[in-house]
Each structure stands twice: as structure tokens, then as C-alpha cells.
Amino acid sequence: MKPRYSVFSLARNAMNYHKDWERAWRSPNPKPEYDAVIVGAGGHGLATAYYLAKNHQMTNIAVVEKGWLGGGNTGRNTTIIRSNYLQDASIAIYELARSLYENLSQELNFNVMFSPRGVVMLCQTEHEFRAFKRTAHANRLAGLDCRMITPAEVKEIVPIINDDSNCRYPILGAYYQPRGGTGRHDAVAWGYARGADGLGVDIIQNCEVIGIQRDGNRVTGLETTRGTIRTRKIGVVTAGHVSTIMDMAGQRMPIESQCLQALVSEPIKPVIDCVVMANTVHGYISQSDKGELVIGGGTDSYNNYSQRGSFPALEHTITALVETFPIISRLRMLRMWGGIVDMTGDRSPIIGKTDIDGLYVNCGWGTGGFKSIPGSGFVFADTIANDRPHPIAEPFGLNRFAEGRLIDESVAAAVAH
Amino acid sequence: MLVVKCPVCGAEGDETDFHAGGQAHVRRPASHDPANISDAEQRDYLFIRHNPKGLHFERWRCDRGCGKWFHAARDTLTLEFKAFYGIAELPPRELMEQANGPWAEYFRQRLAAGTKP
Numbered sequence: 001m002k003p004r005y006s007v008f009s010l011a012r013n014a015m016n017y018h019k020d021w022e023r024a025w026r027s028p029n030p031k032p033e034y035d036a037v038i039v040g041a042g043g044h045g046l047a048t049a050y051y052l053a054k055n056h057q058m059t060n061i062a063v064v065e066k067g068w069l070g071g072g073n074t075g076r077n078t079t080i081i082r083s084n085y086l087q088d089a090s091i092a093i094y095e096l097a098r099s100l101y102e103n104l105s106q107e108l109n110f111n112v113m114f115s116p117r118g119v120v121m122l123c124q125t126e127h128e129f130r131a132f133k134r135t136a137h138a139n140r141l142a143g144l145d146c147r148m149i150t151p152a153e154v155k156e157i158v159p160i161i162n163d164d165s166n167c168r169y170p171i172l173g174a175y176y177q178p179r180g181g182t183g184r185h186d187a188v189a190w191g192y193a194r195g196a197d198g199l200g201v202d203i204i205q206n207c208e209v210i211g212i213q214r215d216g217n218r219v220t221g222l223e224t225t226r227g228t229i230r231t232r233k234i235g236v237v238t239a240g241h242v243s244t245i246m247d248m249a250g251q252r253m254p255i256e257s258q259c260l261q262a263l264v265s266e267p268i269k270p271v272i273d274c275v276v277m278a279n280t281v282h283g284y285i286s287q288s289d290k291g292e293l294v295i296g297g298g299t300d301s302y303n304n305y306s307q308r309g310s311f312p313a314l315e316h317t318i319t320a321l322v323e324t325f326p327i328i329s330r331l332r333m334l335r336m337w338g339g340i341v342d343m344t345g346d347r348s349p350i351i352g353k354t355d356i357d358g359l360y361v362n363c364g365w366g367t368g369g370f371k372s373i374p375g376s377g378f379v380f381a382d383t384i385a386n387d388r389p390h391p392i393a394e395p396f397g398l399n400r401f402a403e404g405r406l407i408d409e410s411v412a413a414a415v416a417h
Numbered sequence: 418m419l420v421v422k423c424p425v426c427g428a429e430g431d432e433t434d435f436h437a438g439g440q441a442h443v444r445r446p447a448s449h450d451p452a453n454i455s456d457a458e459q460r461d462y463l464f465i466r467h468n469p470k471g472l473h474f475e476r477w478r479c480d481r482g483c484g485k486w487f488h489a490a491r492d493t494l495t496l497e498f499k500a501f502y503g504i505a506e507l508p509p510r511e512l513m514e515q516a517n518g519p520w521a522e523y524f525r526q527r528l529a530a531g532t533k534p
Contacts, residue, residue: 241469247518254464256439257493302419303438305470305493310418312433345464402460 002198009240024190025197030226034062036233036384037222039209039245042074043064043185044289044362044369045237046192046203047377048384050108053199056385064224065303066241068209073239076339077370078262078296079286080275082119082180084146086135087407089395090348091142094368096392097375100401101183104374110191111184113289118274119180120149120157122324124169128280132175139177146177167323169281172342182275182286188373193321212249212359219249219358235384236361240305240340242363251354253271253363255342258299260367261309261317263336267291271327281320293328295321298365299341309338335397341366348407351380352389352397360384361398421477421489424501428482438476440466441488467518470494474508496504496506507534 003009003022013021036052038045041063052058063069081101083094091328100107101114123129132148139146144294155163163171204226211223212234221230236245240257267290277284282298299316300310314336322329344350344364349372351362362380365372379390389397395407419432428434473493478486486515490499490512500508507513513524513534528534 197491241470243466244470247469252465253468254460254466256466257466257468257470300432302432302491303439303468303473303475303493304496306496310432312418312431401464402456404456412452 002194024194028202028204028208030062030064031202032228032230033059033230034202035231036061036235037229037231038063038235038237039222040072040241041069041189041193041203041205042072042237042239043070043189043192043373044239044365044376046070046189046196047080047373048235048237048362048380049201049203049377050192050196050199051377052385053196053201053380056381058385059200062229063196063201063203064209064222064229065203065205066205068205069181069193070186070249071261073339073341073369074189074373075186076262076337077185078286078294079182079185079370080119080180080276080277080284081114081116081183081371081372082177083144084119084121084135084139084175084177084180085409086138087348087409088138088142089172089392089407090409091139091144091394092392093349093375093379094372095142095144095375096378097372098179100374100378104188104191106358108191108195110187110194112187112191114181114183116181117159117286119277120154120274121175121177121279122154123172123174124278126172128167129172132173136175138359142178145179146175149174149176157274158272158276160325161276162320162326164326169323180275182288183370185370188370192373192377209245209248212245214249214298214356216353217357217399219356232358233360233384235362235380237362237380239363239365239369240342242342242361246354246361249354249356249359251356251359251361251387253361254344254350254398255364256303257305257340258302258343259304259306259309259338260296260299260341261313261336261338262294263295263297263314263333264288264292265328265331265333268293268331270327272325276324278320278324281324283317283320285321285325292334293331299343304338305340306342307338309336328380329341341369343367346406346408347374347403347410349396351376351393352383352388354398372392419496419498421498422501423477423479423482423485424503425485426479426483426488428479430481434479435482436478436480436487438478441474441476442520444523467520469518472499472515472517474516476504486493506534510534
């Protein structure tokens with residue numbers, strides 16, 4: 001195990017001008033064989049490796065990553081954490097994730113800055129108001145802490161909101177999940193990486209998978225840019241690039257890769273201390289500890305691997321948010337970027353086994369991956385270790401598309417993508 | 418920003434004037450053998466998508482122009498359009514030769530059936 005981070009270790013290292021901090025994780029060369037290999041060192045992949053080592057004592061495992069860890073969608077999202085989905089299966093997995101976030105900093109001995117600052121989802125049409133009321137009822141039946149709030153309460157929680165009842169999309173109320181919030185996306189990846197590494201997991205960066213070896217219907221190893229790795233269990237957790245990896249194994253996927261953009265403004269004094277999502281007008285906003293407004297919107301509609309989104313999608317998001325928060329109209333935007341998200345037909349993830357023995361997949365989180373990292377890793381590790389879906393992951397199997405048993409979250413997502 | 422050109426009416430505009438319709442040349446099993454459709458075939462038709470990093474054949478609709486659906490070939494990494502062609506047509510021959518996955522098989526069958534590129 002690694003030395004623990006604490007106020008005492010901080011003080012001790014301060015004496016030494018911080019020259020002797022231990023490395024958070026090693027950079028090992030790949031061994032010729034592992035019990036299991038996770039492809040993709042994003043939040044989901046690293047969490048899977050961490051829970052495989054911690055809960056299932058599988059420590060002879062590796063995580064291989066094409067670029068650097070946490071450099072894909074884990075470092076590109078808007079860090080929102082909530083669990084207010086409509087279907088029971090979704091509520092179970094997203095709430096598992098949200099509840100694991102609550103103690104994640106203590107669990108990993110790494111500050112992931114989970115901040116349950118509350119999530120406000122605006123209702124700006126009558127239809128949306130009724131839809132969210134339905135979601136609120138479903139959530140309360142499932143035991144989630146949430147409630148509908150009035151326009152006056154919205155104004156109290158978010159004073160900068162435009163409460164003009166004569167505007168195009170007036171605030172009619174909102175769905176409120178007080179235990180939702182934000183986290184520090186990079187820290188989640190780093191914390192899980194450090195935790196997994198401490199348990200003996202090899203995290204191998206700059207190692208691209210270029211082929212999957214099979215013997216009949218069973219995987220036997222991986223071809224990578226750093227040599228061949230033998231293994232009988234492969235977990236593919238590569239989000240927008242899942243189709244390209246699965247093509248190597250001959251497994252066809254119900255996934256389309258699209259670009260989702262986000263942007264941040266110049267830093268300003270605190271103006272908003274919760275997360276606000278505006279579904280009808282397509283935008284969501286929160287403020288980081290640095291003071292930047294973190295803004296996200298909808299996906300581009302066409303397939304895209306370029307990690308570069310279009311201006312019309314950005315303009316659409318900004319227009320909506322300026323209408324909702326007139327105060328931000330003269331803010332300058334500092335940075336914008338895109339991530340490649342893996343969209344399924346029903347906007348729910350795919351977790352479980354595939355048609356090929358020893359090949360497991362965890363993908364399809366689409367636009368909502370960050371919030372689910374701990375829960376996703378928890379159930380996927382269990383699925384790989386025991387070669388059967390974890391009960392919470394079971395409804396999310398690949399087989400649901402042939403059975404017509406969809407978990408439709410396309411209208412319950414915060415923003416209709 | 419994508420610049421799209423409708424091969425039907427000739428209108429040219431950015432992506433907001435058009436509607437992206439996803440993967441092209443997907444066979445609908447019910448059109449061929451409605452009595453015998455397996456769950457797997459129906460799944461493939463409804464949900465399974467060929468999602469390559471590179472050449473992608475897709476459908477678009479001329480939303481603000483003639484309203485017609487048409488086809489396009491586009492690179493999903495560079496976002497560059499390679500061709501626009503009609504809804505009943507096949508792409509240029511050199512693009513068909515680069516096609517992979519289910520498209521390669523589809524183009525072979527259509528060419529064998531006598532469709533002109």
C-alpha cells in the first residue's frame with residue numbers, strides 16, 4: 001500500500017520543499033500475461049480495475065490505455081452527478097454511483113471534491129413540468145431524495161435566473177435533487193488510478209490495442225502497440241471508441257459515436273452555487289471552484305470521431321443560457337472542447353457479457369458517464385470476476401436489444417440529445 | 418461546420434439546414450421476407466450500427482430546401498464529405514471499393530443485381 005495522504009504527510013513534505021512525494025502510480029511495462037485486462041483508462045476503466053482488485057482480489061490485472069489516463073471523456077465532461085432517471089433499473093445504478101461518490105474521497109484517500117450542491121432541473125413548458133413531476137414520483141417511490149419546487153423557490157436557490165413570466169420559456173417550477181452536485185473529474189480518474197496501482201494493478205499508458213486474439217469463440221489475448229498480452233478476460237471500456245475495438249473481435253454493437261461539447265467562461269465571483277439544467281432550451285450550467293461557469297449542451301447529430309464539435313451546437317446552447325441567465329450575456333468564453341460519446345438507441349448503457357467468451361463490455365453511457373463512474377466500475381468488476389452480470393447490471397445487457405426490452409431514458413435525460 | 422449539398426435540388430448550406438439521418442444502406446428485413454424475421458435480424462435493423470472511424474455512408478434530409486432524403490459519404494475523423502448521391506443510387510465506385518463492414522457486402526449485392534453506381 002501507498003503512504004496515506006493526510007495533513008501530517010503534507011506538513012512533513014512541506015519541510016522538504018515537497019521534493020519527496022511518492023509517485024501516485026507506476027508506469028510499468030506490460031507483462032506477457034494477466035488474469036484480466038481492462039481496455040481504456042478512463043474513470044470507468046480505472047474504477048473497474050480498482051474494484052476488481054479490492055472486492056474480488058484480482059490483482060494480476062492491467063489497464064491499457066491508448067493515450068494518457070483520464071484524457072478522454074473523463075477529462076472532458078461537465079462533472080455533474082445526479083441519479084434522477086425515470087426507470088427503476090436506471091435509478092438503481094445511478095443512485096449506487098451517486099451514493100458511492102459520497103464517501104469516495106475517504107475510500108480512495110484522494111480528494112475527489114464531491115460537492116452535493118443540489119441539482120435544479122427547470123420546467124419551462126407545461127409538458128416538461130408534467131414529465132418531471134412523473135419522474136419525481138417515480139424517484140420518490142424508489143426512495144430517492146427529491147422534490148418539485150415552485151418558481152419562487154427556484155429564484156431563491158438561483159437568484160440570477162430570469163424569472164420574467166412573459167419570456168419565451170418562463171420558469172414554471174423545477175425538479176430538485178438536493179444530494180446531486182458536482183465532483184472533480186480528473187481527481188476521480190487519478191484517485192482510482194492511485195488506488196488500483198496501490199493494490200497491484202498495472203496501468204499501462206501509451207499502449208493502443210490493435211487486435212484481439214481469439215481461439216474459437218474465446219478471447220486469448222490482445223495485440224497492442226507494446227506487444228502481445230495473453231489474457232482470458234478482456235473488459236472493454238472505451239466509450240466513443242468502443243465500436244472500433246469491438247470490430248477487432250467481430251462483435252457488432254448498437255452504438256453511434258457523436259460529439260458532445262462543453263465550454264467554460266472566464267472566472268467570475270460566485271454567482272451560482274448549484275447545478276441548473278434547462279432541458280427544453282438545451283443547456284446546463286454550474287460554477288467551478290475557480291469561478292469559471294461550466295456549460296454544456298446537446299450533441300451534434302451526426303457521427304463524429306474528431307473530438308471537435310460544431311459551432312451551431314455551441315450557439316444553440318449559449319443562446320438558451322443567455323435567455324435563462326441574462327447576467328452572463330457579456331461573459332467571455334475561455335475554452336471549448338468536444339468528447340466522443342457512445343450513444344445507444346435507448347440512451348441507456350450496455351454492461352455485461354458479449355457473444356464472445358471472456359469479452360466483456362461496459363459502454364453506451366453516452367452523455368452521462370461521469371456521474372456513474374463508481375457504480376459502473378463496481379458492478380462491472382463483479383460481472384467480470386464472476387462471469388455473470390451483477391444484479392444491478394443485468395437489465396443493461398446487450399441481449400436487451402434483441403429482446404426489445406429497452407430501458408428508455410431518451411426523454412428522461414437532462415437534455416434531449 | 419459542415420457544408421452539405423443536396424443532390425436533388427442543388428441547395429447548399431450548413432448542417433442546420435439539413436437533418437442527419439444516421440447510417441445508410443441498412444436492409445429492412447421485413448421488406449424482403451416478412452414471414453421469417455428473427456429477433457436478431459430485427460435487432461440488427463433497428464439498433465446495430467456500423468460505426469467506423471473513417472469512411473461512413475449516411476442519410477441526410479434537405480430540411481430547408483426540397484425536403485427530400487439523400488445519401489452522403491463522409492469521413493467521421495476529418496468530417497470531410499466525399500460524395501452526395503440520390504436516395505436510390507449507389508456511391509461512386511472508388512468509395513464503394515473503400516467500404517468495409519456490412520456496406521461492402523451490400524454494395525456487392527446491389528452491383529450484382531444490376532444497380533449502376
